[in-house]
Amino acid sequence: MSQHAVPMALTQLGEDEQMFRDTVRRFAIEQIGPLVRGMDESQQMDPGLIKKLFDLGLMGIEIPEQYGGAGGTFFNAILAVEELSRVDASAGVVVDVQNTLVNNALLRWGNAEQKKRYLPKMAADTVGAYALSEASSGSDAFALQTRAELKGSDYVLNGRKLWITNSKEAGLFVLFATLDPAAGYKGITAFLVEKDFPGFSVGKKEDKLGIRASSTCELILEDCRVPKENVLGEPGKGYKIAIETLNEGRIGIGAQMIGLARGAWEFAAKYAVERKQFGKAIAEFQGIQFQIAQMATEIEAARLTVYNAARMKDAGVNFVKEAAMTKLFASQVAERVTSLAIEVYGGYGFTKDYPVEKYWRDAKIGKIYEGTSNMQLATIAKLLLGGK
Numbered sequence: 001m002s003q004h005a006v007p008m009a010l011t012q013l014g015e016d017e018q019m020f021r022d023t024v025r026r027f028a029i030e031q032i033g034p035l036v037r038g039m040d041e042s043q044q045m046d047p048g049l050i051k052k053l054f055d056l057g058l059m060g061i062e063i064p065e066q067y068g069g070a071g072g073t074f075f076n077a078i079l080a081v082e083e084l085s086r087v088d089a090s091a092g093v094v095v096d097v098q099n100t101l102v103n104n105a106l107l108r109w110g111n112a113e114q115k116k117r118y119l120p121k122m123a124a125d126t127v128g129a130y131a132l133s134e135a136s137s138g139s140d141a142f143a144l145q146t147r148a149e150l151k152g153s154d155y156v157l158n159g160r161k162l163w164i165t166n167s168k169e170a171g172l173f174v175l176f177a178t179l180d181p182a183a184g185y186k187g188i189t190a191f192l193v194e195k196d197f198p199g200f201s202v203g204k205k206e207d208k209l210g211i212r213a214s215s216t217c218e219l220i221l222e223d224c225r226v227p228k229e230n231v232l233g234e235p236g237k238g239y240k241i242a243i244e245t246l247n248e249g250r251i252g253i254g255a256q257m258i259g260l261a262r263g264a265w266e267f268a269a270k271y272a273v274e275r276k277q278f279g280k281a282i283a284e285f286q287g288i289q290f291q292i293a294q295m296a297t298e299i300e301a302a303r304l305t306v307y308n309a310a311r312m313k314d315a316g317v318n319f320v321k322e323a324a325m326t327k328l329f330a331s332q333v334a335e336r337v338t339s340l341a342i343e344v345y346g347g348y349g350f351t352k353d354y355p356v357e358k359y360w361r362d363a364k365i366g367k368i369y370e371g372t373s374n375m376q377l378a379t380i381a382k383l384l385l386g387g388k
């Protein structure tokens with residue numbers, strides 16, 4: 001950007017970004033499109049698809065080339081999540097969690113040894129998951145109860161995690177536990193937990209409204225032994241890792257939301273031209289034209305907030321407020337747009353024979369995970385008004 005006297009338009013892509021976006025777009029349409037309905041019905045991510053995501057470099061977008069990654073930018077990761085979610089928001093979230101949460105946490109907080117051990121795997125074949133939430137601690141995440149006690153050269157972890165995305169497929173978990181529940185957030189520590197560590201298991205899988213092909217499971221830790229060297233960052237500093245990775249993650253959820261909103265809008269706009277009532281295409285009625293125009297305008301506005309927050313992250317400027325705003329706004333837009341897309345389809349939109357009902361179901365999660373809309377509003381208000 002520095003060679004431009006005036007910054008580029010936010011939606012204007014560099015040559016590399018455009019090529020990358022087009023590759024992901026083609027891949028999503030050709031390789032994921034035919035699988036979407038079956039994966040939603042079976043609540044199962046196609047295992048072949050995950051391998052293809054690795055082969056295409058989409059699971060290690062920001063991992064430097066020296067570790068086998070694509071050496072790309074955060075903005076690239078955002079473009080990938082948007083394009084994948086345009087076709088399937090479940091595929092979008094697999095890539096989102098991998099890049100914006102797990103890889104980001106490793107890149108930012110991992111020591112040289114941890115990077116050497118894990119980054120090549122994350123780029124090649126290991127799915128990552130991010131385990132913060134528990135049954136009694138969602139919005140109040142730092143009230144978590146999973147305990148970690150140092151015994152010899154290992155930490156011994158006991159407790160349960162809930163709602164963990166990617167957990168069925170994952171080989172590595174960035175998992176938060178407390179060294180001392182009485183210490184509040186100051187006890188929280190991040191651990192790198194491999195799925196084969198003794199005492200670790202993946203429990204019940206949730207049967208969900210949307211993003212059904214994305215696995216969401218409970219994690220069970222029963223005297224799970226984690227070597228001391230698998231503490232990510234410093235003991236007692238896990239809260240900082242959680243907050244800062246989620247700040248980045250929220251931009252990814254914004255990207256997921258604008259991607260799926262655009263997918264639904266495209267179907268609705270096409271259908272409006274094809275469907276005839278009163279002897280003409282419904283797209284000829286101003287009522288429908290205005291709905292299509294309103295949806296497109298909201299998607300454009302949301303996309304600008306996503307791209308701006310992502311560009312701010314890559315530029316190294318503070319983006320916390322913008323990340324909260326983009327997740328809040330993009331998830332509102334996604335819910336409205338996907339709902340209107342069903343209305344444009346009329347009764348057909350309400351059936352599973354057409355693609356729009358799935359977009360609407362998938363949109364709902366945007367207001368819930370990585371901090372509910374109320375928690376985004378609380379963050380924004382605090383940054384605007386100060387105070388606690």
Ligand SMILES: Cc1cc2nc3c(=O)[nH]c(=O)nc-3n(C[C@H](O)[C@H](O)[C@H](O)COP(=O)(O)OP(=O)(O)OC[C@H]3O[C@@H](n4cnc5c(N)ncnc54)[C@H](O)[C@@H]3O)c2cc1C
Nearest residue numbers: 130131132133138139163164165216368369370371372374
């Ligand atoms: C499909 C799915 C995938 C997920 N993936 C992951 C994952 O990979 N890793 C992970 O760690 N977690 C994950 N989560 C958990 C998710 O982040 C939590 O569900 C979310 O943070 C909300 O927590 P909760 O469900 O306990 O709701 P609660 O915190 O109980 O909230 C219930 C309601 O109360 C409101 N509320 C709570 N506190 C306040 C307040 N102070 N002011 C105003 N309103 C408030 C909330 O906004 C919400 O409307 C996932 C959840 C789902 C459903």
